[in-house]
Amino acid sequence: MPRRLFPATPSKLASFADCPRRYRYAYLDRPTPARGPAWAHNSVGAAVHAALRSWWELPVPGRTTAAARQLLYSAWSPAGFRDAEQAGRWRARAAGWLTDYVAGLDPADEPVGAERQVAATTERLALSGRVDRIDSRGDELVVVDYKTGRSACTDDDARGSPALALYVLGVRRTLHRPCRRVELHHLPSGTVAAFEHTDRSLANHVRRAEDVAEDIGAATAALDAGEDADAAFPAVPGRQCGWCDFRPSCPTGQAAAPPRETWSFLPEEPAAGAQPPPAS
Ligand code: SF4
Numbered sequence: 204m205p206r207r208l209f210p211a212t213p214s215k216l217a218s219f220a221d222c223p224r225r226y227r228y229a230y231l232d233r234p235t236p237a238r239g240p241a242w243a244h245n246s247v248g249a250a251v252h253a254a255l256r257s258w259w260e261l262p263v264p265g266r267t268t269a270a271a272r273q274l275l276y277s278a279w280s281p282a283g284f285r286d287a288e289q290a291g292r293w294r295a296r297a298a299g300w301l302t303d304y305v306a307g308l309d310p311a312d313e314p315v316g317a318e319r320q321v322a323a324t325t326e327r328l329a330l331s332g333r334v335d336r337i338d339s340r341g342d343e344l345v346v347v348d349y350k351t352g353r354s355a356c357t358d359d360d361a362r363g364s365p366a367l368a369l370y371v372l373g374v375r376r377t378l379h380r381p382c383r384r385v386e387l388h389h390l391p392s393g394t395v396a397a398f399e400h401t402d403r404s405l406a407n408h409v410r411r412a413e414d415v416a417e418d419i420g421a422a423t424a425a426l427d428a429g430e431d432a433d434a435a436f437p438a439v440p441g442r443q444c445g446w447c448d449f450r451p452s453c454p455t456g457q458a459a460a461p462p463r464e465t466w467s468f469l470p471e472e473p474a475a476g477a478q479p480p481p482a483s
Pocket residue numbers: 222224225228438439440441443444447448449450453455456457
């Protein structure tokens with residue numbers, strides 16, 4: 204019998220690699236264990252991403268900086284902010300990033316996709332994911348990922364991102380065009396970090412992803428065979444427990460890191476000793 208492919212998204216694999224218990228909470232336990240409240244930095248990232256997707260859906264003449272600002276306002280959520288004053292200040296700040304960013308874009312340079320779903324298979328994986336933007340440059344397609352986190356991204360970030368590598372495979376398979384370049388567009392700093400994948404670098408990412416999937420399969424089989432859930436999917440406590448969505452349901456995580464205020468990862472108001480969460 205052919206081996207059944209493991210259905211994987213980059214976030215699913217990353218969740219298990221970071222903490223198997225978090226993976227179990229997110230993807231296996233039903234009803235899903237209680238999650239914590241929304242984070243302000245995620246609200247910022249979600250609004251910027253939604254505004255950019257909608258901006259590219261406008262007719263070309265409508266793709267203006269004013270339209271981008273309006274779209275951001277429409278997509279804005281105050282979830283996670285301390286109060287209305289803080290949310291308003293951040294809305295204005297994010298609108299500034301966004302308008303600066305779109306001012307540098309050619310509205311007529313139609314992307315091949317915006318928040319485009321792509322998929323690919325490997326020997327063991329059925330991969331899928333949603334790419335922020337796919338550009339056509341010359342004969343090739345380019346994977347563009349928007350970032351709104353605290354720090355500017357580096358070329359090493361672009362090289363090492365499992366998600367971007369898997370998107371390259373998905374773009375190739377879904378759109379039947381060459382693709383090897385990945386870019387991280389960090390809106391707060393206006394910088395772009397990039398990497399051009401080779402067959403070897405992609406193979407390394409696939410191998411690591413398949414190893415994680417293998418571990419997920421083994422843990423799931425152990426759980427199905429009656430092993431204790433906490434043994435099959437052990438907690439990996441660490442500083443990430445400070446921003447883990449499942450902290451309210453996880454005594455181990457609560458003991459590992461102090462609770463953070465939901466706006467504590469905004470760049471201007473870091474909590475004492477806070478480490479940056481994964482950039483959105
Ligand atoms: S709080 Fe920490 S240990 Fe608990 S699930 Fe989240 S990351 Fe894992």
